[in-house]
Amino acid sequence: xxxxxxxxxxxxxxxxxxxxxxxxxxxxxxxxxxxxxxxxxxxxxxxxxxxxxxxxxxxxxxxxxxxxxxxxxxxxxxxxxxxxxxxxxxxxxxxxxxxxxxxxxxxxxxxxxxxxxxxxxxxxxxxxxxxxxxxxxxxxxxxxxxxxxxxxxxxxxxxxxxxxxxxxxxxxxxxxxxxxxxxxxxxxxxxxxxxxxxxxxxxxx
Numbered sequence: 339x340x341x342x343x344x345x346x347x348x349x350x351x352x353x354x355x356x357x358x359x360x361x362x363x364x365x366x367x368x369x370x371x372x373x374x375x376x377x378x379x380x381x382x383x384x385x386x387x388x389x390x391x392x393x394x395x396x397x398x399x400x401x402x403x404x405x406x407x408x409x410x411x412x413x414x415x416x417x418x419x420x421x422x423x424x425x426x427x428x429x430x431x432x433x434x435x436x437x438x439x440x441x442x443x444x445x446x447x448x449x450x451x452x453x454x455x456x457x458x459x460x461x462x463x464x465x466x467x468x469x470x471x472x473x474x475x476x477x478x479x480x481x482x483x484x485x486x487x488x489x490x491x492x493x494x495x496x497x498x499x500x501x502x503x504x505x506x507x508x509x510x511x512x513x514x515x516x517x518x519x520x521x522x523x524x525x526x527x528x529x530x531x532x533x534x535x536x537x538x539x540x541x542x543x
Contacts, residue, residue: 409482415449416442416487416524418471419458421505425528426463427515428503435478440515442524443503444485454488461502466493471527476520487524 352360367385372378380392391397419426419442427440445457451468458465471487508528511517517525 407480409477409480411482411484412446413448414444414446414483414485415454416444416471416474416485416521417454417458418442418487418489418524418528419461419463419492419505420489420528421492424505424507425511426461426503426505427511427517435481436518436520439518440511441518442521444521448486449488451488454490458490463490464493466491471524474523478520483520485524487527489527 348360367383368374370379371383372385378397380386380389380397383389383392386392389397391400417426426443428443430436430439430441432438443457443461449457451470454468455465467490469489469491471489474485474487476483476485506515508530512530517530
């Protein structure tokens, strides 16, 4: 209701040809006079005569910032599926978080070893052994990924085409398929990514 009232007042008071200058003037006042992160310079403000905050002595409570929403926690399991020289990567969807980037396969929730073996077999691989990796966390602006990981060693190499991803030489991944920083700690497990050796030290791998 208040915003509608302000809009009506502005439409009556500001000529269309002056709207750009008026908007710029308001932004200048907000940046130099009625500043949000310090004491406002009310004596210099052209709006002081009609300012309700000044009149009611409540200038210290504005702007009233709404509390930011807590980040959503998403649990994920990351799989490093490897043969002797290659690692399996796949492309993320073209829309959404990290759209279009290549990644190690990840799945919702925290899977156990048995779940991982079943998942890998459903992808057309035969696992030889499963190694648990340290937990990791990555923070986006509105989401936190809490991750566990497994390194899956394959029983034999595959040369067939994989429609759901590619089994590719690790050095080529480094050169042509940069892994998102969200998975940097797991990239470090196979010495991928900038600063991989340092991350390995931090994770005691």
